[in-house]
Amino acid sequence: MNDATKQLLENLNALAAGLFLLTAFGIVAMRQARGCLNLFIVQSLLLAASAALLGLRYDSGHLYGVALVNLISKPIIVPWLLRKTSPAEVYTRREIDQVLNIPTALLIALALAIGAYFVGIPLANAVGPEFRGPNVPIGIAVLLLGAFTLTVRREALSLLIGLLVMENGAFLAGISIARDLGMLVELAIATDGLVIVFIMGVLVRAVQKQIGTTAVGALASLKETAAPETDEALR
């Protein structure tokens, strides 16, 4: 492999990482639950692309495996599971609740992403030069953005996607630092993610059955109002 090809592969990997960051911003700003899910699928594809490009660049068969596992589990199985478990009403609703309005949320997300620079650069400097790349700081930025999505959304499905975005961010950082982690670990992580999706999907369905909506932001406090007949009984 000559230098020009190496340079090209590194730039393509950086491009995948840059677009990965952009999709995370999109998930913070997206109104529809379906749009969030679609962006998450794109993001997972970009993650797989980044893993494959890094595998090509550093000749690591293990990273191809990571790419393959990601390609199958996240863009295909996760949406399928969600469609099976969570109620269809979530996808058809147009607007979803958010604590902040979208421009404010985006500005805070921007500050978080820039803040990730100050966390990411010392980390990237701590590892060997061949591990340095855009993956670690961007992975950390996306991790923070996922956490931010979790805090501002009030819709169960978007919360779940925020969680998955955090996982994606951690993965993106991970594939550049630990290139030969062992296939078993990767498979375990992937299965874990799917189990989480399954449980959350079932939970969302249960919540919807109980209270008729999936806007879980309304469940901020537990109120136990005494029913009228118990009032009578007390007297």
Added chain:
Amino acid sequence: MLERILFNVLQAAVVLIFAPLASGVLSRLKEMVQSKRGPSIFQPYRDLWKLFHKDEIASEESSWIFRFAPYIIFVTPIFVALLIPVLTRYPLFFAFMGDMLGGGFVLALGGFFATLAAVDTANPYGPVGASRTRMVGFLAEPVFMIVFFTVSFVAGSTIPYIVQQKWVTPLANFFAPSHVLLVLAFVMLILAEGGRIPVDNPTGHFELAMIDESKSLEYSGRGFALVKWGGQMKFFVLMCIFLNVLLAPWGLAGEQTYGAVLLAIPLVLVKVFCFLLVLVGIESSLAKLRLFRIVEFLGAAFITSVAAMIAQVFLP
């Protein structure tokens, strides 16, 4: 030296001559997508010809600004065309007179006078359109700034002739995240600044929904022709900046010969045509945004440009 001056004037002439053609092709393509035949691609020229031969009427209440503004709107894109690479990849005579920020300021001057002229008339729709244009303008400004900062950060210069070479030497730079994201952000900016569909409907005739068009409602005759032509040239210049400086310098003349420079004219027009095809795709598949959603559209452009900057900073 004489050649460089000649080529520079030729650049301005290309912008002057082909800007109406680009807008004619764009509207024809849009009509074709809607399965209509559409007007001839030379219709904008006929419109301009007709308008130049009509009487001009100006309100008695308007001041000198109203009469003066069309000339500024007409001249500013020509000035910018002298600064940017339209046909050549080597710097021409005026290239170092101003950088991309300077070009941005000159274009903004035209916009400023258009706004003033719209407020100057007593027509109620003028100020509405003017203030809306300002709203889009001040939201687009930070994106322009970040795009230019990132460009200067990557290329080490804001002179467009130096910037354009940076993206293709080596070719791997073309796929750098900062480049691709900047291109995305700038496409959104062109849509906003050119009054294109997700932000504004250029073919709409409903005054209350107008953003860009309502500023020229009061003009007639020669003044209207100049405003129209100026607007088409501004759009053409923005496309040239995008295609030649930010995207790639392919198709531009590399040698200082008349043949090479003349050959560059059709090549640049082909590039513009390809971009118009993309633009038609965007315009035909999106709906016009509500006024307050424009904030989100330009917010997305801002995020994209900042992501470009972040991706560049994060590279080791």
